[in-house]
Amino acid sequence: MNNHYLNQECSFEKVPKNIVKKNSCCSPWLNFFNQQSAEHQIFSLKQHDVLIFDANSTLYIILAGCLIVKKVFRNRKKIILNLLTSEDTFGHTQFASSHFYYEVEAIDVAQIVSIEYSTIMSICQNHHKFSVFFIDHLLLCSIKANRFMEIISHKSITNRLVSLLLLLSEHNGISQSNGIFLNLAITHRVLAQIIGSNRVSITRIMSELVQTKLISIQKKKVIIHDPILLSQRFFK
Amino acid sequence: MNNHYLNQECSFEKVPKNIVKKNSCCSPWLNFFNQQSAEHQIFSLKQHDVLIFDANSTLYIILAGCLIVKKVFRNRKKIILNLLTSEDTFGHTQFASSHFYYEVEAIDVAQIVSIEYSTIMSICQNHHKFSVFFIDHLLLCSIKANRFMEIISHKSITNRLVSLLLLLSEHNGISQSNGIFLNLAITHRVLAQIIGSNRVSITRIMSELVQTKLISIQKKKVIIHDPILLSQRFFK
Missing domain, CATH: 2.60.120.10 (Jelly Rolls)
Incomplete structure (x- = not known):
């Protein structure tokens, strides 16, 4: 079988x-x-x-x-x-x-x-x-x-995405010198699907998070440099 | 005490x-x-x-x-x-x-x-x-x-509200001759709060449901005349 x-x-x-x-x-x-x-x-x-x-x-x-x-x-x-x-x-x-x-x-x-x-x-x-x-x-x-x-309760797509990244960092994150590495090959299309958005919006928000140095991308996987800072920036 | x-x-x-x-x-x-x-x-x-x-x-x-x-x-x-x-x-x-x-x-x-x-x-x-x-x-x-x-996953507020009414009918409904009576004094403001909307939209959608005879209101409580029909009208 x-x-x-x-x-x-x-x-x-x-x-x-x-x-x-x-x-x-x-x-x-x-x-x-x-x-x-x-x-x-x-x-x-x-x-x-x-x-x-x-x-x-x-x-x-x-x-x-x-x-x-x-x-x-x-x-x-x-x-x-x-x-x-x-x-x-x-x-x-x-x-x-x-x-x-x-x-x-x-x-x-x-x-x-x-x-x-x-x-x-x-x-x-x-x-x-x-x-x-x-x-x-x-x-x-x-x-x-x-x-x-x-x-899903967040109305803003950015807040949903940040909230999802923080949840993934808790469950799939590996702590390393420059932050929490999300050991997960997850595409923008799938991220969009999970939070009820579209690929283009996810790509735009991810680029903004990279530009503001809150996250970076390493071999298609996300590193959150400071989850507390990221959380405070969006939810305080 | x-x-x-x-x-x-x-x-x-x-x-x-x-x-x-x-x-x-x-x-x-x-x-x-x-x-x-x-x-x-x-x-x-x-x-x-x-x-x-x-x-x-x-x-x-x-x-x-x-x-x-x-x-x-x-x-x-x-x-x-x-x-x-x-x-x-x-x-x-x-x-x-x-x-x-x-x-x-x-x-x-x-x-x-x-x-x-x-x-x-x-x-x-x-x-x-x-x-x-x-x-x-x-x-x-x-x-x-x-x-x-x-x-909450439904994007349309109407679908969210109908879905909530169906859930309440399962848990708080009393079967009577003209349908399922929701034995619950729940205001439009609270319905709005639960599904992430506002009171005005809820009042409008409830009126539409009453006009199309899918529900009726009895002493401020809802009667769903045919839950299966209501479900089919919105989710099929």
């Missing part, structure tokens, strides 16, 4: 299923699953790979990478619902509607674990430490979802 | 603390808390009462009513983050920042239970059935938060 179809009827993309070992030592999820001998699968997504979930009960855990969750209506209109990064989860409950379905798109390479929701609940039943870990995770998810909501 | 201050420094409003018994028979939360003799408080909010939570670790459970969650920045700018109805929870984790705090505003009378987060986690430790109940609740919350995100 070389392909992993999340929904046989609607799947847009075939997702290669590669067993990835490199994160298994450091992910608390995998530690729990291995301890409990719980059946799960690990696979990787390339940039722009899409997973569809509309009527399954599988929990997906992101080991690495960055993805956007979209609701897709029958008329093909798509709404961005959330931005997911490492340790986030999605698809954890039953969805059943003929009017819409959900999909996630990898905006950079990503590694994901999938596990049946029934398996998760059975681990919760037998392993109290996991229940508490899962509750803590879900509480954290609700805060992260609020953070994404904040981005 | 006649007043309940959620934050001694910032509290805008004094919230009368009345022990309310009428929901205790039907709320699974109260059943669990009573079973476990867990210390908790029940109090009621009037329309426009505000609770502030910026550095506490209390979980609030809504027994009845409808509230909006806002993030308030130091410059007093407010962002609406979520709309909460019966059985929803808020304030369940630590917040500590000098730049912002959170508040909830009752948009109609509401009844709320407060319980220390540490008490919740201790019930989880000792009472497995509660852990599973709490996990199911948190999973449901994430879906509900997505529904609110959808409202």
